[in-house]
Amino acid sequence: MSLCPHCQGENREDAERCIWCGLPLRPDREGNAAGRAPASDTHSEAETSDAWDEDPLAGLAGLLPPVTLPPMPEGSRNAEAEITEQERQDAALFHRIASSPPPLGPPRQPTAPLAAPVPERPWRLTLAVLIVLAALVPIVTGGRLDAAHSPQPGVAAFAAALDALQPGDRVIVAYDYAPSAEAELAPAGQAAVADLATGSVALVALSSRPEGVDIARQSLESLAVDGLPLRYGTDYALLGYLAGDATGLRLAATDLAAAFAQTDAAGTPLERLPILNGLNKAVDADAILVLTDDANVARRWIEQVGARTNAPVLMLTTAAIEPLLIPYADSGQLAALISGAYGNLPSAGASTRPSLYSADGFLALWIVLVLAFVLGLRVTGRRSSERRP
Amino acid sequence: MRRLLPVAVAALAGTVVLLDMVLAPAWLAPLARLLLETSLVLAAAALLFATGHLAVTHGAGIARGEPESGYRSVLLAALLITFGIGVALPGSAALSWVFRYLYTPIQATMLGLMTFVLVDAVYRAGRLGPRGARILIGLALVLLLLQVAASDAISSLLPALRDWMLSVPVTAGARGILLGVALGATAAGLRVLLGIDRPYTVE
Amino acid sequence: MNGSLAAGFLPDLIGLWVAALLTLAVLSYVIQDNPVFRLTQYLFVGVSAGYAAALAWNHVLAPRIALLLRDPADAWPYAIMLALAALLLGRGWQPTARLAGIPLALLLGVGAAVAIGGVLRGTLVPQMAASIVSLAPIDYGGGLRGWAFALDAAFMLLTTLAVLAAYHYRAGRTGATSLWTRLGRRVGQFGRAMILLVLAALLAGAMLSFFAALRGRFDFIIYDWLGSMRGLGG
Numbered sequence: 001m002s003l004c005p006h007c008q009g010e011n012r013e014d015a016e017r018c019i020w021c022g023l024p025l026r027p028d029r030e031g032n033a034a035g036r037a038p039a040s041d042t043h044s045e046a047e048t049s050d051a052w053d054e055d056p057l058a059g060l061a062g063l064l065p066p067v068t069l070p071p072m073p074e075g076s077r078n079a080e081a082e083i084t085e086q087e088r089q090d091a092a093l094f095h096r097i098a099s100s101p102p103p104l105g106p107p108r109q110p111t112a113p114l115a116a117p118v119p120e121r122p123w124r125l126t127l128a129v130l131i132v133l134a135a136l137v138p139i140v141t142g143g144r145l146d147a148a149h150s151p152q153p154g155v156a157a158f159a160a161a162l163d164a165l166q167p168g169d170r171v172i173v174a175y176d177y178a179p180s181a182e183a184e185l186a187p188a189g190q191a192a193v194a195d196l197a198t199g200s201v202a203l204v205a206l207s208s209r210p211e212g213v214d215i216a217r218q219s220l221e222s223l224a225v226d227g228l229p230l231r232y233g234t235d236y237a238l239l240g241y242l243a244g245d246a247t248g249l250r251l252a253a254t255d256l257a258a259a260f261a262q263t264d265a266a267g268t269p270l271e272r273l274p275i276l277n278g279l280n281k282a283v284d285a286d287a288i289l290v291l292t293d294d295a296n297v298a299r300r301w302i303e304q305v306g307a308r309t310n311a312p313v314l315m316l317t318t319a320a321i322e323p324l325l326i327p328y329a330d331s332g333q334l335a336a337l338i339s340g341a342y343g344n345l346p347s348a349g350a351s352t353r354p355s356l357y358s359a360d361g362f363l364a365l366w367i368v369l370v371l372a373f374v375l376g377l378r379v380t381g382r383r384s385s386e387r388r389p
Numbered sequence: 390m391r392r393l394l395p396v397a398v399a400a401l402a403g404t405v406v407l408l409d410m411v412l413a414p415a416w417l418a419p420l421a422r423l424l425l426e427t428s429l430v431l432a433a434a435a436l437l438f439a440t441g442h443l444a445v446t447h448g449a450g451i452a453r454g455e456p457e458s459g460y461r462s463v464l465l466a467a468l469l470i471t472f473g474i475g476v477a478l479p480g481s482a483a484l485s486w487v488f489r490y491l492y493t494p495i496q497a498t499m500l501g502l503m504t505f506v507l508v509d510a511v512y513r514a515g516r517l518g519p520r521g522a523r524i525l526i527g528l529a530l531v532l533l534l535l536q537v538a539a540s541d542a543i544s545s546l547l548p549a550l551r552d553w554m555l556s557v558p559v560t561a562g563a564r565g566i567l568l569g570v571a572l573g574a575t576a577a578g579l580r581v582l583l584g585i586d587r588p589y590t591v592e
Numbered sequence: 593m594n595g596s597l598a599a600g601f602l603p604d605l606i607g608l609w610v611a612a613l614l615t616l617a618v619l620s621y622v623i624q625d626n627p628v629f630r631l632t633q634y635l636f637v638g639v640s641a642g643y644a645a646a647l648a649w650n651h652v653l654a655p656r657i658a659l660l661l662r663d664p665a666d667a668w669p670y671a672i673m674l675a676l677a678a679l680l681l682g683r684g685w686q687p688t689a690r691l692a693g694i695p696l697a698l699l700l701g702v703g704a705a706v707a708i709g710g711v712l713r714g715t716l717v718p719q720m721a722a723s724i725v726s727l728a729p730i731d732y733g734g735g736l737r738g739w740a741f742a743l744d745a746a747f748m749l750l751t752t753l754a755v756l757a758a759y760h761y762r763a764g765r766t767g768a769t770s771l772w773t774r775l776g777r778r779v780g781q782f783g784r785a786m787i788l789l790v791l792a793a794l795l796a797g798a799m800l801s802f803f804a805a806l807r808g809r810f811d812f813i814i815y816d817w818l819g820s821m822r823g824l825g826g
Binding site: 261300 | 622623640643644647648650651652655656659702703706707709710711713714715718719721722790793794796797798799800801802803804805806807808809810811
């Protein structure tokens with residue numbers, strides 16, 4: 001008898017897979033995934049089963065952390081009537097295990113990743129190098145594709161909405177993104193905010209995420225660095241962190257003072273800020289500009305504030321969540337929606353600061369992804385043909 | 390009776406807020422506002438206590454000499470120092486320094502790291518994935534190409550195709566998903582208000 | 593974050609190097625998991641938890657405590673709020689554990705109501721209204737253009753319904769079923785195909801966002817960090 005290295009269950013000597021947890025007893029480097037049949041079986045199963053019934057994210061489960069699998073006893077596929085010596089041994093093993101006293105603790109749970117094992121190391125490093133090269137492509141090409149790139153439909157609507165604001169109007173700017181989205185959102189966001197400040201539109205900044213407060217502070221301070229004559233409390237103000245997610249937004253929509261405990265981020269009473277004269281509720285603002293990388297945050301703004309105001313709600317989001325918000329733009333709940341990835345290209349092109357942000361790099365990324373996918377398909381094809389007799 | 394008290398609190402508070410949102414009677418607004426602000430304070434307090442619990446858990450682990458005590462010490466020190474600076478010097482240059490040079494680079498780079506993980510996953514899906522995953526990846530690459538190559542200089546059809554794909558099938562599919570999620574959220578919320586689900590009970 | 597930094601200003605210069613080293617430490621995971629990467633993970637958890645807690649105190653609790661102390665007669669509701677918040681702490685102690693259920697119940701009850709109200713008014717009604725549009729070509733200007741828009745509208749309505757049906761119907765089961773059930777399964781299959789398309793669009797977007805973040809870090813390494821060393825910073 002041999003012991004399973006994963007769940008310590010007893011198995012036949014010549015068994016390939018554990019009868020208790022279904023995992024390979026001797027994991028090989030051919031990529032036979034833990035908990036799954038060998039690759040050739042997987043492909044024949046895939047060929048016959050309905051693709052729409054399979055979990056389409058199964059192949060991408062490597063993006064998820066490993067999860068604990070329940071034991072999956074694999075029944076015997078042998079339907080012969082004659083009892084062989086091996087079957088007698090199997091029966092004896094089963095009898096011994098079934099008649100042994102139950103364990104005192106919980107059953108041993110094998111821990112196995114859902115995903116296939118990591119590709120061979122050389123390929124992995126090669127792909128990593130290609131990604132780095134793709135990121136550095138703009139140094140060589142100089143962003144040639146940027147000027148030719150056709151802007152998203154939302155860009156014109158976004159610009160028009162900003163232009164429609166008059167001097168003296170007050171805009172609530174929600175800096176609801178994490179530093180990880182700064183590369184994608186900051187250039188277009190900063191350009192929008194600077195455009196508003198230049199047009200004497202007052203900015204009331206806040207964030208429903210803790211990290212957004214410092215991002216807001218840096219953004220507003222950099223406006224002053226850029227030479228705009230802005231006065232705190234009159235031309236702009238930072239209210240601070242709005243806790244409570246949807247509840248906080250609902251409260252801010254009806255009572256800004258209550259939502260921020262009567263003070264701004266620096267502790268100044270709100271009643272001393274001229275910018276907030278007459279602006280008691282978020283829904284009374286002349287426009288709302290939301291910068292976010294979180295679909296739930298975006299939805300909350302639309303549901304708790306946008307649904308209760310006639311003011312235009314503009315949204316600048318990351319490309320990762322944009323598809324989920326397009327229905328809100330389509331229904332008119334959002335006056336404009338642009339994704340940072342492509343909404344940024346005009347800003348990046350106009351910036352005097354050197355940057356790798358350009359459509360050339362995105363195209364290089366696409367080439368690397370196609371290469372990785374095609375490589376994976378070819379490796380599979382070659383191994384399948386090697387297995388055929 | 391004691392077990393029913395939280396159920397009654399949840400139902401009553403939720404009903405007041407929901408009525409205020411749907412019907413908006415003027416007499417109910419102050420009470421609703423009070424309940425909303427109380428929830429906001431409770432949410433912030435819960436965040437604070439959760440952080441305290443994190444510190445106590447890791448501190449206890451270090452005191453017991455559990456594995457990875459070195460890493461835990463770093464976590465605890467970082468937590469206490471950042472919290473200390475944040476409370477003693479709110480909005481200061483020191484807190485901005487911690488956010489700008491410690492928090493931001495780690496968080497931003499971790500998202501960038503996902504590029505490598507993603508390419509790995511695309512390779513794995515091509516090699517071992519079920520057919521559904523390969524179809525998904527193939528579609529994603531087509532959509533990505535449309536985004537990247539949407540240029541009149543190549544063809545005027547490409548931007549039009551990109552815009553059509555995003556504004557018709559993707560919008561319709563996303564709308565269906567949003568409606569499904571919204572219906573589910575409504576059902577889940579009603580279950581809490583009606584006391585069928587009681588996630589707040591302490592046994 | 594990637595604003596111009598005056599080289600020579602010591603805290604910023606030190607910060608620049610710390611940020612660069614942390615960036616490289618996280619990127620070292622590409623080669624393999626290592627102690628330096630794990631250290632940055634623990635550091636990040638500590639900093640983010642401490643930062644969020646500090647903001648919760650500074651922006652939510654401390655101002656209300658200050659108002660209560662300054663004017664107890666006017667700010668008495670804050671006393672109740674803070675008392676309820678203190679009850680939350682009692683969850684970990686058996687004698688007071690049940691009392692902790694009250695503030696939790698209030699928090700979750702209000703949260704559920706806010707979610708329901710927001711979803712009804714902000715998503716369900718507007719999105720359903722947006723799905724119900726005219727299918728008559730004449731309403732879109734007639735002619736070929738009108739037909740194109742009308743077909744688009746019909747396709748969108750069908751797709752939206754199919755996606756909703758996908759949540760309910762699953763294909764693949766055999767056995768005697770009614771025509772409606774079979775039709776529902778086919779529609780559900782189409783809906784799942786459309787969900788796959790949306791997932792593909794999200795995946796494509798994620799590819800762009802991840803890559804944008806990576807290039808942002810390369811911008812920092814090349815133009816800010818190395819640039820400051822060469823005196824060529826942006």
